Amino acid sequence: MTGKVIIFSAPSGAGKSTIVNYLLSKNLGLEFSISATCRPPRGKEQHGKEYYFFTQDDFKKKIAAHEFLEWEEVYPGCFYGTLQKEVERIWAKGQAVLFDVDVKGGVNIKKKFGDQALSIFIQAPSIDILKKRLISRATDSPEKIEERIAKAEYEMSFASQFDTIIVNDNLETAQKEAEQKVKAFLAR
Numbered sequence: 001m002t003g004k005v006i007i008f009s010a011p012s013g014a015g016k017s018t019i020v021n022y023l024l025s026k027n028l029g030l031e032f033s034i035s036a037t038c039r040p041p042r043g044k045e046q047h048g049k050e051y052y053f054f055t056q057d058d059f060k061k062k063i064a065a066h067e068f069l070e071w072e073e074v075y076p077g078c079f080y081g082t083l084q085k086e087v088e089r090i091w092a093k094g095q096a097v098l099f100d101v102d103v104k105g106g107v108n109i110k111k112k113f114g115d116q117a118l119s120i121f122i123q124a125p126s127i128d129i130l131k132k133r134l135i136s137r138a139t140d141s142p143e144k145i146e147e148r149i150a151k152a153e154y155e156m157s158f159a160s161q162f163d164t165i166i167v168n169d170n171l172e173t174a175q176k177e178a179e180q181k182v183k184a185f186l187a188r
Ligand SMILES: Nc1nc2c(ncn2[C@@H]2O[C@H](COP(=O)(O)OP(=O)(O)O)[C@@H](O)[C@H]2O)c(=O)[nH]1
Pocket: 012, 035, 036, 039, 070, 071, 072, 074, 080, 081, 082, 100, 101, 102, 103, 104, 105, 106
């Protein structure tokens, strides 16, 4: 059983989650790939909903057992990855898989799936705007925001390795552009 995959990557704060959630609300035949992580759940987060939560030990065992399609140490000591069986679960339902992964993960998944995959890089108009968005989102401490900004320039350097780049300046325009690109790819 094989199908299509759509990959979204971006520096933190560029608007990727907002655009991904918009696409998921459109009933385009997409299902979100739930990632595995070894960060602890926050608030009401549940295993198998936002993420599959594992201890760092269990995560490493799964790496050794080749259960991951890909994984990255996204922040120091903090692993995120996609379980092979997550993709199979979604394809078995006849849906296309929608990935929200870091830039390296995005490039690796595209390499694995080739023409079966559409990789989209979401870019903020500038680093300054990125910073403003992270501050106004108010989900991260000032230290975390600085960590994310510091990483953003490095992440931007991956943009050219994606099939397409969407600059998220006006949100509605970016959402429509993403929707049109995804629909065209799914119709192929
Ligand atoms: N490579 C890879 N990156 C992932 C995966 N899942 C999430 N990420 C990335 O890990 C980062 C998670 O950071 P953040 O958005 O702060 O997520 P949070 O842990 O839910 O607060 C983002 O860049 C995600 O795109 C995955 O399965 N593989």
